[in-house]
Amino acid sequence: MTMPAHPITRRLALPGWSVLRFSFTLIAAVLLAASLATGILVVFWIGIPVAVGVFLAIRVWANSQRRMIGEQLGVDIPVPYRERPKRARLDQQALHLVREAATWRDFAWLAIDATLGFLVNLLYLGVFGIAVYYLVQPFLLATVFHAAPIPSINDFGFFHFDTPAQTLMLVPLALGLGFAWWRWGELFLRWYSHLGVLFLGPTANALLTARVSELRQSRDLTVDYAAAELRRIERDLHDGAQGRIAALSLTLGMAEELLHQDRPEQAAALVAEARQTCSDALEEIRDLVRGIHPPVLADRGLTGALQAMALDHPLPVSVVDRLGGKLPAPLEAAAYFATNEILTNITKHADATQVQVVVTHEHGLVRIEVRDDGRGGAAVASGGGLDGVSRRLAAFDGTLEVDSPDGGPTTVTLTIPAVAVGPAAVENKRAAGS
Structure with missing residues (x-):
């Protein structure tokens, strides 16, 4: 559920978003109970596959929380999990999950969301629901339910607000709750979502480790690229300019022999050929230099x-x-x-x-x-x-x-x-x- 960007439409969409979050607190309560039961069963062999399944279910739930909180706050919450060992036994997978710090941070947020999250969303929806209820109640009693026998529906102990005229006295209360919901409701939910970011986001140590790994990979790619560039330059020199210079040397040697044999016309033809070969080699070297660092960049x-x-x-x-x-x-x-x-x-x-x-x-x-x-x-x-x-x-x-x-x-x-x-x-x- 993507949150609208406009402040008014975003506030109007928040009740639906809070209902979704409220349903996730109920799922959190179920997963929390399953986790506690798994802790008892883990002493038996049957508890190991159950523990792996519960841990993975908690991860699915936590990733859904990351997406929802990230969409509400407009931030990206990276997934902090390390790669699980492939083709490992169930006990090894369970041990890997238990040893990972992100698993316990997920579990901590699971316990918080099943309790505090339940109360936060219940309070937000309660304020919104009561405000709407008391605003529309006089209209409903005067129109839809005007002919029906009305029981005591607003028993405050000291007074019964049962008639349309009496329920109008509750409109100021509804307006006050509506103002509180409009003014502070979003801030209240955002505060709770920021608390979720602290638990669901990667730690500074995890970010540093990921950054070091990224830099190491970048360094390896750079070294490989530099080695490939050196091989390309070597190949271009060997197949191009070096071959032409070798041919140039042979041509000049043949011209020298012809001069010793007093055959200047043929020697001149070979010198002209050598001159063209020299020009071609020079052009290839210039092309190679442009491939390394084009002169137009410096100019x-x-x-x-x-x-x-x-x-x-x-x-x-x-x-x-x-x-x-x-x-x-x-x-x-x-x-x-x-x-x-x-x-x-x-x-x-x-x-x-x-x-x-x-x-x-x-x-x-x-x-x-x-x-x-x-x-x-x-x-x-x-x-x-x-x-x-x-x-x-x-x-x-x-x-x-x-x-x-x-x-x-x-x-x-x-x-x-x-x-x-x-x-x-x-x-x-x-x-x-x-």
Whole structure:
């Protein structure tokens, strides 16, 4: 159940959301009782598979809570569980679940939600229900139930509010409860949801462990990518420039022999051939250097390099520059080659007629959006071009997102943390200092 963004519609939708949460507190009570019963049965063998089933059921319940609370608060609550051992025995799976801290945090929130959560949602729904009840009661008694015998329905001990005129005296109470529900009801539920985030979200230690694992994986991918690049450079030099230089050496040797034999015309022909071979080798080396770090990046920066790339592209490509400063050279190179790979993929697979590249730099993030009007259906597949882009960006803690429904259009977004180092950044720092 997604919460509306507008404040009024969100408040009006909260009672339904609270009813859903209230039902989950009842499920929590059942799971809590099952957990306590499992604790007794676990001393017997039959209790082990029951314990695994109960633990997994609690995880399903906790994940549902994470989704609901995250939608209410507009946050993402990561799942903190470690990967379970595959093909392990039931006792090993049970031991793994018991040893995991997230299991006990789920259990703690289960106990809280079965008790405090029950009271919180009951109080919220009670205030809302009483306010609505006393607001509509005079109207119902005067219309729908005006001819029916009315028992004592509002017995407060000191007075009976049984007639339509008498129930009108309860309208101020309903309005007060309605105001309290409208003013503080959402804050009350959000407070309880924030309490859930503390239990259901990963701990600082778990986040640090996940971050270290992510950085280790990023480092491994970077090392593999660098090794692959070195092998490519070595292969290109061996198969291209090195072969031409070897042929150049042989040609010049033959020309030298012809000169010793007093055959200058034939020697001149070989020297001309050697000159052409030298030019070809030089061109291949220049192409190789452009593949390592294009000179246009150093001369014109990332935006200028992208504009030069757009001019050479077979499709009409427009570049929207909102960068506003120069970036570190390694980051510019990574962004340049990543964008080039995406444009190459568009040429090969998208059947697009036009492409737009938008470059922005806000809040310490460089964002490059590449949009095309092609057939869509693009995805990050292992070993594919977009997967290579993702691995290239991982070295800079960057991310790649693909929005490509069938039929298009496609938007590929590259996001890289960065700090500008150009004149614009210096002026901003001076302005901030003054």
